[in-house]
Amino acid sequence: xxxxxxxxxxxxxxxxxxxxxxxxxxxxxxxxxxxxxxxxxxxxxxxxxxxxxxxxxxxxxxxxxxxxxxxxx
Numbered sequence: 001x002x003x004x005x006x007x008x009x010x011x012x013x014x015x016x017x018x019x020x021x022x023x024x025x026x027x028x029x030x031x032x033x034x035x036x037x038x039x040x041x042x043x044x045x046x047x048x049x050x051x052x053x054x055x056x057x058x059x060x061x062x063x064x065x066x067x068x069x070x071x072x073x
Contacts, residue, residue, distance in 0.1 A: 003028050015039055015059070018046055026054050044069070 002014045003025070013035030016025065021038040029036040038050050039059035047066060050058060060066055 003032060003034065006034050007032055013037060013056070018050060018058075021050055021053065021055055023053050030054065 002016060005011075006014045006029075011034070014029060015037045016039070018038040018041045021036065026036050035056040037057040037059060038055050041047050041050060041058040041060045042062050044065075047058060047060075047069075058066075
């Protein structure tokens with residue numbers, strides 16, 4: 001359980017593969033004041049899905065592509 005492990009070592013956040021960044025995990029992490037970052041997010045579909053779920057950040061190989069998306073907003 002990544003939340004339990006993070007709390008045990010007094011971490012400020014967790015990094016998980018984007019497929020494991022479920023709404024339940026994100027909510028649990030936030031309940032315990034943990035940041036949650038998803039890796040490696042390379043599709044726009046996954047990016048927007050994770051944003052909607054409430055991740056605090058993403059790790060990607062497509063920074064040029066994604067920075068253009070965020071600069072439009």
